[in-house]
Amino acid sequence: MQNPFHIIRKLYQRQFSRRTRDRLAQYALLTRLNRPIGIYLLLWPTLWALFIAAKGWPSPGVSIVFISGVILMRSAGCVINDYADRKIDKHIARTKDRPITAGRVSEREALLLFVGLCFTAFILVLFMNLLTIRLSIVAVGLAALYPFMKRYTYLPQVFLGLAFGWAVPMAFAAQTGEVPLIAWLLLTGTVLWATAYDTMYAMVDRADDLKVGVKSTAILFGEADRLIIGAIQLLLVLVLLLIGRQAELGSIYFIGLGVASLSLIYQQKLIWRREPADCLKAFLHNNWFGMAVFLGILGDYSFT
Numbered sequence: 001m002q003n004p005f006h007i008i009r010k011l012y013q014r015q016f017s018r019r020t021r022d023r024l025a026q027y028a029l030l031t032r033l034n035r036p037i038g039i040y041l042l043l044w045p046t047l048w049a050l051f052i053a054a055k056g057w058p059s060p061g062v063s064i065v066f067i068s069g070v071i072l073m074r075s076a077g078c079v080i081n082d083y084a085d086r087k088i089d090k091h092i093a094r095t096k097d098r099p100i101t102a103g104r105v106s107e108r109e110a111l112l113l114f115v116g117l118c119f120t121a122f123i124l125v126l127f128m129n130l131l132t133i134r135l136s137i138v139a140v141g142l143a144a145l146y147p148f149m150k151r152y153t154y155l156p157q158v159f160l161g162l163a164f165g166w167a168v169p170m171a172f173a174a175q176t177g178e179v180p181l182i183a184w185l186l187l188t189g190t191v192l193w194a195t196a197y198d199t200m201y202a203m204v205d206r207a208d209d210l211k212v213g214v215k216s217t218a219i220l221f222g223e224a225d226r227l228i229i230g231a232i233q234l235l236l237v238l239v240l241l242l243i244g245r246q247a248e249l250g251s252i253y254f255i256g257l258g259v260a261s262l263s264l265i266y267q268q269k270l271i272w273r274r275e276p277a278d279c280l281k282a283f284l285h286n287n288w289f290g291m292a293v294f295l296g297i298l299g300d301y302s303f304t
Contacts, residue, residue, distance in 0.1 A: 044290025256296015
């Protein structure tokens with residue numbers, strides 16, 4: 001029996017010309033579909049919010065819209081980020097081969113792709129209530145604004161947190177029709193988390209960023225980077241403890257949060273010597289933090 005993946009590959013090759021397949025491959029690289037860590041980091045707080053808002057399993061329709069929206073908006077964010085950085089990326093060792101700066105995708109193509117992804121996400125949001133639709137307009141604005149912040153402020157990581165975290169009030173609005181205080185607490189926690197992990201990510205490129213004049217919290221914090229990241233992580237855990245109390249979550253949640261907190265200690269160990277490769281590992285390890293918190297929420301609502 002022929003391998004089904006081979007059949008799909010043959011159908012794909014017959015359906016699209018070599019040039020079309022090349023364009024699709026470049027668009028996949030531009031949207032970082034080959035590196036899904038950004039999807040995970042955006043997905044976890046969205047799932048936290050959906051389950052807490054629903055006090056258990058959220059509506060299947062709402063879940064489908066938000067999970068699809070996470071993939072679409074993260075992809076759109078990558079596109080507009082690379083467009084904004086197209087003249088900077090060529091000077092950064094880690095980014096010099098990205099599709100736009102390497103000339104494999106035109107600026108016009110990138111903008112059209114960004115608009116197309118945002119439009120598709122907005123079509124999905126139209127199935128939600130009016131409050132969610134209104135909040136989605138802010139989400140698009142944050143996604144478009146974030147990439148340019150590194151030129152004007154040393155706090156682009158905070159803006160990333162706002163862009164990633166805005167799915168939280170949207171999730172509450174879609175699930176409950178309102179945005180209660182706990183939603184804003186969860187947004188605060190998401191901003192703190194993103195600021196910590198994206199500072200680790202910025203530590204990877206700090207030397208190159210200093211040369212080209214790009215700003216980041218890694219540069220702002222300087223030699224105090226590990227201490228400040230640790231303080232932010234401590235605040236994050238405290239906020240998540242408060243959220244657990246506010247949502248009346250039980251022991252399973254707090255066990256999950258305890259496991260997640262251990263991962264933060266491991267991240268501190270990784271960034272201790274500020275080696276770029278280890279800082280990147282610490283950044284990637286945040287996927288496990290987000291998963292541990294989610295499993296705590298899921299387990300608590302499922303078994304208590």
